[in-house]
Amino acid sequence: MTREIITTERAPSAIGTYSQAVKVGDAVYLSGQIPLVAETMEMVDGDTEAQIVQVFENLRAVAQAAGGDMVDIVKLNIFLIDLGCFATVNEVMARYFEAPFPARAAVQVAALPRGAAVEMDAVMHLGARS
Numbered sequence: 001m002t003r004e005i006i007t008t009e010r011a012p013s014a015i016g017t018y019s020q021a022v023k024v025g026d027a028v029y030l031s032g033q034i035p036l037v038a039e040t041m042e043m044v045d046g047d048t049e050a051q052i053v054q055v056f057e058n059l060r061a062v063a064q065a066a067g068g069d070m071v072d073i074v075k076l077n078i079f080l081i082d083l084g085c086f087a088t089v090n091e092v093m094a095r096y097f098e099a100p101f102p103a104r105a106a107v108q109v110a111a112l113p114r115g116a117a118v119e120m121d122a123v124m125h126l127g128a129r130s
Contacts, residue, residue: 003023018031029121029123030066035054075103077104079108080117
């Protein structure tokens with residue numbers, strides 16, 4: 001199978017040696033998103049909830065550029081600098097997903113790029129909606 005590199009100006013450009021997403025067949029691997037605003041490449045203003053919302057918006061933009069949407073995400077990885085924000089993640093996630101929810105992992109990490117409070121990456125499968 002061939003790899004297709006997915007890019008969109010609606011999400012932050014890569015700040016390192018990676019692609020926003022890579023599509024192989026019906027699978028799309030979305031790189032980690034932090035709460036950067038695409039137009040400015042600056043961190044979103046606001047609290048942790050604002051950062052979580054921005055990350056979901058960035059993931060949505062990449063998912064749509066690949067021909068899918070949030071409903072097509074089958075695996076979501078969440079990295080937090082404070083697991084005390086887990087309830088906020090759940091509350092915001094409920095705005096972006098409906099049952100059946102994707103598989104998910106959430107871990108606390110020591111630090112994230114640019115001082116972000118949250119980063120998420122995802123795996124999406126196109127055409128697998130139930």
